[in-house]
Amino acid sequence: MKASVLIIEDEHDIAELIKLYLENEGFCVLHSDTAEKGLELVENGKIDIIVLDINLPGMDGFEFLQALRKEYSIPVVIVSAREDDADMILGLGIGADDYVTKPFSPKVLAARVRANLRRYMLSDEGEKSGRNIIRLSEYIVEKDAYLLKKGDTRIPISPREFEVLVYLLENPGEPRTPEEIYSAVWGNNFGDLTTVAVHIQRLRKKLEKDPSRPQLIETVHSLGYKIRKELIS
Numbered sequence: 001m002k003a004s005v006l007i008i009e010d011e012h013d014i015a016e017l018i019k020l021y022l023e024n025e026g027f028c029v030l031h032s033d034t035a036e037k038g039l040e041l042v043e044n045g046k047i048d049i050i051v052l053d054i055n056l057p058g059m060d061g062f063e064f065l066q067a068l069r070k071e072y073s074i075p076v077v078i079v080s081a082r083e084d085d086a087d088m089i090l091g092l093g094i095g096a097d098d099y100v101t102k103p104f105s106p107k108v109l110a111a112r113v114r115a116n117l118r119r120y121m122l123s124d125e126g127e128k129s130g131r132n133i134i135r136l137s138e139y140i141v142e143k144d145a146y147l148l149k150k151g152d153t154r155i156p157i158s159p160r161e162f163e164v165l166v167y168l169l170e171n172p173g174e175p176r177t178p179e180e181i182y183s184a185v186w187g188n189n190f191g192d193l194t195t196v197a198v199h200i201q202r203l204r205k206k207l208e209k210d211p212s213r214p215q216l217i218e219t220v221h222s223l224g225y226k227i228r229k230e231l232i233s
Contacts (some may be wrong), residue, residue, distance in 0.1 A: 002028040003048040003117055008038040008064065009079070010056050014102075018051060020023070021106040033057075047074055049117045051109070052096070054080040054087070062094060067214060069095040073156045075116040079104060085194070092198040097158050121160035134169050135233045136209035137216060139207065148206075154208055160185060164199045168217065169221065173229030175220040200225055 005022050009015040010033045019029045030047070032038040035056050041047065050068075054061035065076060078091045081102040088099045095098040097116050100109055140149045146162050148155045157165075163185045168176060178196040182188065186195070204211040218226055 002026060004028045004030065004046060005051060005113060005117075006038060006041055006047045007031045007035075007051045008035060008056065008061070009051070009053040010034065012052070014053075014079075017106055018109065020128070021110050022051075025110045025114065027113075035059035035061065035067075037072050038112065039067060040066060041073065042068065042072060049072055049113055050073075050076045051113065052076050053080050054078060065091070065095050069156065071156070073158055075159060077109070077112055077116055079109065088192075089194060089198055092195060093202060095158060095202075097163065099162055119163070125197055134166075135209075136169060136227065137231045141165065154159070157206065158202075161199055161203055162197070165203055168225060168227045169232060172227055172232045175223035175226040177224040180224070 005027045007015050007018050007022075007029060009018065009031070012033075015031050015033070017062045018144040019031060022029050030041055030045075032041055033056075036059055038050070039073065052061050052064065056064070059067075061080070062127075068074065068076070076095065077100060077227075078096045079096040079100045079102060080091075082088075083101050091099050095229065097119075098112050100112060134141040138150055139155075141147070142149070143166055144159075146159065148157045148162065148165070164181060167181060167184050178193040182191055182193055192216065200217060203212070204214050204217055207216050208214045216231060217229060218228065220226055
């Protein structure tokens, strides 16, 4: 079965260009020109990944992303003409998995979509396979299933957030630098390392009782981040 991509873009020419390339890559593509219609499509059908513009009429892309993340962990690739670091950090901070600036290479965008979708699909495969479980304080991390739970309650988490968490859990008590985390999770030695800090911040909001005074994911001055070994079982 073809994976389904939802494009939320109000500029028809750009939407058609993205649609053409993704269809050539074998995806089933849906299109919405507003965030409101996009949410309806998500609610009414199975969407595997979303390509999202920020500058939309009515509800903008950031508002859409905040609404989406209340219920869904579907990966989202933002495609935006906004190049400011603040917009990129905001988008990643509220739940985007990737950020591509316009003008863009359709071929590169298609590769980004496929890479993010691959991480998302792993969670479905994990549901069918054996589960490698790690306990972090009151949380349960099921590695193979890409699941984070507190008791019986599933906590929404994006694939990259999950991979950052697992990487730190697999190196208990050992500080890991942003460069090491970026290389391990994003598979690249070169990139915007602020992405790591954004994902750590998002994890703390989900895990810590007081994100401003983290007890689980600690910052080690001049070294990076670590999870206390005694909290892991």
